Amino acid sequence: MKVLIVGGGGREHAIAYCVAKSSKVEKMYCAPGNAGIAELAECVPIGAMEFDKLVTFAKEKEIDLAIVGMDDPLVGGLIDEFEKAGIRAFGPRKNAAILEGSKAFSKDLMKKYDIPTAAYENFDNADEALAYLETAKFPIVLKADGLALGKGVLICNTLEEAKAGVKEIMLDKKFGASGNTMVVEEFMTGREVSVLSFVDGKTIKTMTSAQDHKRAKDGDQGLNTGGMGTFSPSPFYTKEVDEFCRKYVYQKTVDAMAAEGREFKGIIFFGLMLTEDGPKVLEYNARFGDPEAQVVLPRMKNDLIDVIEACIDGTLDQVDLQFEDDAAVCVVLASDGYPVAYEKGLPITGLDEFKKHEGYYCFHAGTKFDGDQIVTNGGRVLGVTAKGATLKEARANAYKATEWVKFDNKYMRHDIGKAIDEA
Structure with missing residues (x-):
């Protein structure tokens, strides 16, 4: 079959890596792709939001399956x-992708169907939000309702910070129209865990757990980013947590969407907080996480195409989803200054080293070709992933592999998966 992947980041590279392994696939395209994906697929210069061009291209090339990796085109x-x-095509339709596209919608859904989450209020008027905050308990969380590249969440420790946050989100529109509505949410404490799942509208099959690191700097300091690294599985995602979430979160979410006339087919990403009162849903995403995909997909035993087709056809209940009994850690190599300002176009060396070692992967996030040379083309540049028999071994391997790659202004966190040592 001929496959088209829409997107150009590390997540799409991880998807392409799995798709390329399938015996069913004879030709793969990626729009727009990147320098790493270009080794596996023919990259075409069409943006993920250029719907007409993507549809025209898919028709011309007689594409048998389109896989949409990114949130913006899914929500759109x-x-x-x-x-x-x-x-x-694989992914949720627009009326189901709202699960990620509107935090206000997802919070209301959880309240209506009794799915455990933090207490909250939704506001579309800044003055009303400010009045509410005068009586609120701190710290508190402010969230832009719509998509904001993983950055539209502010944790405010004081009333002054919260007032500044309302101004930033709702008045200054730092995140654009995403801030027309704002969610004010109770601040929860505990371990965060990510669980990705395949969904066919009625059946849900969860993948192995993972944990992301969002802050830019060591010790969870600095600004929120799209993700600076991740590990899988999470030692904090115990059998008890899994049983609780199967009973009160996973299937209930799928059933709730169906009951609302918003049948969900694709990937649901559950961002969970393991609180003293039990697991609660922090957020939903309607696609593979990035960089979670880079540690989860390399550990999947199944042919990804088989699972995707089962989701589309509504036969996921017949799939035995399996993952290797090992671990993986991904360390993101970024350009210094990310997520604010950073230089692009810097030559990258050392990438061939990954071809010499089994169990090591380098997923490209922000790269492109400049002539024959691969150069940086984004804030997050590469996701260096390594497997190991244990999380500690995988972590050591991943950090060893980061030394193979060289480019000016290379920046990374040095404590990805450090929580493993405390488990």
Whole structure:
């Protein structure tokens, strides 16, 4: 079959890596792709939000399956456009992708269907939000309702910080129209765990657990980013946590979406907080996490195409989803200054080293070709992933592999997976 992957980051590289292993796939395209994906697929210069061009391309090339990796096109309705054109596509339709596209929607859904989450209020008026904050308990969390590249969340320790946050989100529109509505949420404490799942509208199959590191600097300091590294599985995701979430979170979410007339087919990413009162849902995403995909997908035993087709066809209950009994750690190599300002176009060396070692992967996030040379083309540049028999071994391997790669202004956190040592 011919496959088109939409996106150009580390998540899409991890998807492409799995798709390339499938015996069913004869040709793969990626729009727009990156320098790493170009080794596996033919990259085409079409942006992820250029729906008409993507549909036209898919028709011309007689694409058998389109896989949409990114949140923006899913929330914008790209799956609907592919389906209208008769192209088989993987991901939630627009009316289901709202699970990620609107935090206010997802919070209301959880309240209605009794899915455990933090207490909250939604506001579309800044004055009303400010009045509410006058009586609130701190710290408190402010969230822009819509997509904000993983950065539209502010943790405010004082009323002054919260007032500044309301101004930033709702008045200054730092995150654009995403800030037209704002969620004010109770601050929860505990371990964070990410659980990705495949969904076919009625059946849900969870993947192995993972944990992301969002802050830019060591010790969870600095600004929120799209993710500076991750590890899988999480030692904090115990059998008891899994049983609780199966009973009160996972299937209930799928059933709730179906009950709302928003059948969900694709990936649901559950961001969980393991609080003293039990696991609660922090957020939903409607696609593979990035960089979670880089540690979860390399450990999957199944043919990814088989699982995706089962999701589309509603036959996921017949799939025995399996993962290797090992561990993986991903350390993101970024350009110094990310997520604010950073230089692009810096030459990268050492990438060939990964081809010499089994169990080591280098997923490209922000790269491109400059002639024959691969150069940096984003804040997050590469996701260096390594496996190991244990998390500690995988962590040591990943950090060893980061030394193979060289580029000016290379920056990374040095404590990815440090929580493993405390488990």
